[in-house]
Amino acid sequence: MTRLLLIGPPGAGKGTQAALLSQHFGIPAISTGDIFRYNVKNQTPLGVEAKGFMDRGEYVPDSLTNSLVRDRLSHDDALGGFLLDGYPRTIDQVHELDSILSDAGKRLDVVVQLTADSEELVRRLAHRAEVEGRADDTPDVIRRRLEVYESQTAPLIDVYAARGLVAMIDGLGEIADVTARIVEALDARGLTKDA
Ligand code: ADP
Numbered sequence: 001m002t003r004l005l006l007i008g009p010p011g012a013g014k015g016t017q018a019a020l021l022s023q024h025f026g027i028p029a030i031s032t033g034d035i036f037r038y039n040v041k042n043q044t045p046l047g048v049e050a051k052g053f054m055d056r057g058e059y060v061p062d063s064l065t066n067s068l069v070r071d072r073l074s075h076d077d078a079l080g081g082f083l084l085d086g087y088p089r090t091i092d093q094v095h096e097l098d099s100i101l102s103d104a105g106k107r108l109d110v111v112v113q114l115t116a117d118s119e120e121l122v123r124r125l126a127h128r129a130e131v132e133g134r135a136d137d138t139p140d141v142i143r144r145r146l147e148v149y150e151s152q153t154a155p156l157i158d159v160y161a162a163r164g165l166v167a168m169i170d171g172l173g174e175i176a177d178v179t180a181r182i183v184e185a186l187d188a189r190g191l192t193k194d195a
Pocket of ligand 1 (some may be wrong): 008010011014032034036053054055057061067085086087089091145
């Protein structure tokens with residue numbers, strides 16, 4: 001029963017670590033970015049609304065994002081625990097998640113903050129642009145996404161730190177080493193895979 005959040009700037013490696021941790025703990029990794037991309041690709045009404053914001057590196061409006069997450073967390077597979085990758089990203093989203101959890105009589109266990117310096121972030125995102133060709137990985141949009149992260153999402157770390165929930169993890173180095181650091185920090189908080 002683990003409920004955790006992964007917070008970090010674009011390029012910090014959230015998606016990669018989310019997949020590994022999801023396996024380790026046997027909980028679903030829920031990425032709002034992936035859900036939006038799926039909807040854009042399939043041209044659903046949500047995708048059509050989200051696309052412009054994503055292409056500009058802006059956040060999708062809270063009203064759309066919040067209802068998507070409320071719905072997703074009500075699915076059976078998320079009842080016993082989940083890992084949220086890329087949500088919440090705004091204070092309004094923090095409040096929505098608080099309300100979703102308190103309605104269900106549940107609470108968060110830990111917020112994993114993944115860090116990397118901005119040079120490394122830009123380097124990784126430029127590399128991903130070559131490999132994956134994501135529409136929002138162009139230099140201008142990358143810059144905008146980093147700015148939006150700093151202004152809207154970085155402040156959330158303080159909010160969760162005040163609740164004693166933040167484990168700060170260095171996201172530099174080998175992927176497996178970063179995973180090991182996270183697992184160790186979670187173990188130290190009593191969150192083992194059997195918990
Ligand atoms: P990254 O962390 O690399 O920026 P994501 O895949 O998490 O990438 O998100 C891609 C885009 O999807 C964001 O730039 C934003 O437009 C949208 N998005 C994802 N999650 C959220 C969220 N919680 N709130 C608003 N927009 C979001």
